Amino acid sequence: MIPNAYRSLHCNAVRPEHIGQTVTLCGWVNSARDHGGVIFIDLRDREGLTQVVFRPEENAALAEQSHTLRDEDVIQVIGKVAARLTGTENSKLGTGEVEIVATELKVLNKSEVLPFHLDREMSNEDLRMKYRYLDLRRERMNRNIRTRHKITTAARNYLDATGFIEVETPILSNPTPEGARDFLVPARLSPGKFFALPQAPQQYKQLLMVAGLERYFQIARCFRDEDLRADRQPEFTQIDIEASFIVQDDIIQLVEGLLASMFKAGQGVDIPASFQRITYQHAMDVYGSDKPDTRYGLEIVDMADVFATSGFKIFRTILEGGGVVRAINAKGFAGITTGQMIRLNELAIQAGMKVKQLAFIKVERNAEGVLEYKSPLWKFFGEDEQKALIAKLGVEENDIVFFYAGTWDDACNILGKVRLEIASMQKLTEGSTALNFLWVVDFPLLAYSPEDQSWVAVHHPFTRPKAEDVPLLDAGEYGKVRAEAYDVVLNGYELGGGSIRIHESDLQAKMFSVLGVTPEEQELKFSHILEAFKFGAPPHGGLALGLDRIAMLVSGEESIREVIAFPKNNKACDLMTDSPTNVDFKSLRELYVQSTWKEKKKEDAEAPAA
RNA sequence: GGAGCGGUAGCUCAAUUGGUUAGAGCGCCAGCCUGUCACGUUGGAGGUUGCGGGUUCAAGUCCCGUCCGUUCCGCCA
DSSP: OOOOSSOSSOGGGOOGGGTTOEEEEEEEEEEEEEOSSSEEEEEEETTEEEEEEEOTTTOHHHHHHHTTOOTTOEEEEEEEEEEOOTTOOOTTSTTTTEEEEEEEEEEEEOOOOOSSOSSSOOOOHHHHHHTHHHHTTSHHHHHHHHHHHHHHHHHHHHHHHTTOEEOOOOSSBOOOSSSSOOOEEEETTSTTEEEEOOSOOHHHHHHHHHTTOOEEEEEEEEEOOSOOBTTBOSEEEEEEEEEESOOHHHHHHHHHHHHHHHHHHHHOOOOOSSOEEEEHHHHHHHHSSSSOOOSSOOOEEEOHHHHTTOSOHHHHHHHHTTOEEEEEEETTOTTOOHHHHHHHHHHHHHTTOSSSSOEEEEEEEOTTSOEEEEOSSGGGSOHHHHHHHHHHHTOOTTOEEEEEEEOHHHHHHHHHHHHHHHHHHTTTTTTOOOOOEEEEEOOBSEEEETTTTEEEESSOTTBOBOGGGHHHHHTTOGGGOBBSEEEEEETTEEEEEEEEBOOOHHHHHHHHHHTTOOHHHHHHHHHHHHHHTTTTOOOEEEEEEEHHHHHHHHTTOSSGGGGSSSOOOTTSOBTTTTBSOOOOHHHHHHTTOOOOOOOOOOOOOOOOOO
């Protein structure tokens, strides 16, 4: 650090080499140990701790003053660096071999007693949020915020070094027709009209490609007005990337290098130079998820060949009807408790299971030492089927196998969730430091939405269909068209996703038509991009990484709130500033906006007339 | 919109089947203490058990409602 009027060193920088020197430190009183005579103060700044000692025999007035110091007072201390007395060194502190013998003390600001301890974990989330500036003073939060800075800087440096140019795109932009709910901002100068805060700089970055920038990035704040989760905030940050004259492999290699630089900077670890790639189809078949956690097996196994001609009518009928029969072998989980079993079934029902109970086979040795296959359906299977099943799933003593038979969609969804829950119950990832990066590729381009009774973009409407699947698109077989889209996944978290884009005006217009965007709407909402694509738009594509999630995983946290300085709670409120807030009628009138919100009236419990 | 978990002193938590004056540790305040580092030690203050209602001789505990926090489902191209 550069010495200034307040200090000559950071607290953590005081070392034996400074012994004999007079130094000036400042910071917070981390703890005061008053022995009646000698007094010790642990002085803390953002870099660490130094012990300051006040001795009455050396300076009585100063020692007297030091008695008044309380935790979190902000002070400045001038003193001489001295070796600690033999036997009183503190090996827990970086500065534990030395101490400052104070010669001057200046109280820069007294502190009231804090509403909570800084040196202990707390569970009261609203109190943490109300006093977030104190929460951030805690060592863990300080570290998280600084780790985030490190990985952000690493990302900037990496992208700069690879020829990317950082460009800011508008925060005040237009609502998007598809996707998440927008935050709206009334436009005073255009009465009755609204801006929307961007869900992503998607269209702007594509237009920057048309502009010939070739390589763009942005540490971009994005906004989505949807319900929150531990890993979802209404405003969040993406590392947004777009490049021209590239193919999927180029983006993948770029992002692998980018993530390597970020994890190196944040965690000091070397991650694999390239990640495993699996198709969307494979991910869904084997893990029941498009963001699989591959730190453990518990793979979903297709049992069609075992039960194709089964005497067990339910399975055979479902298979004949085009459905699937799939199973998960939870190794060593035969000891599952009744409560856990209930929980699994509840989860499966919530995920769409049509029956009340997951079919299972529990393999345990009985009192006579004979292996028993405890199951409501074991007896319906023929001997060959039983053998085939055991072989295919590798069933052994103390395993429990869960089955689901039904549609492919339901099987993926239900068994995918069952898989995650079993892993959690078996604590399969506890203490794991594994970083299982992977790419999921070949996403479907379109999905049918029964709700909207129309086809919707799985990724977004600018995603390019795979060249070999364009005939399927032309033939109207929308469900079979794959996209040039890819997600990067770490330990079950989607870190980011992207695609190669459509750069031809006519193909883009065709996509809009398939998605049910009428020519009038296209003209109204997308004429800028359709027109831009007519003026020499280069082939291009990109990706966006969720910076908050990456920071969370690098810091070993379980919520992105722990790596965001001032996050919102799960009702999207900031308890520190009490935001959002009411505005007065005059402010609204200026914006030509009127609220339809009515405070809930207290309903007097009126008993119905007898 | 739905479900689970939680709300007791400033903080972290306890309180058996509904049963004495709701406790402990830390913190705080005051005293003592000259080598501690989670200093020690003596004493003290501190509670509308989130809020409202109900059942009961008796409610932190049971019931209903409500608010707050949190997790998940729906939602999140």
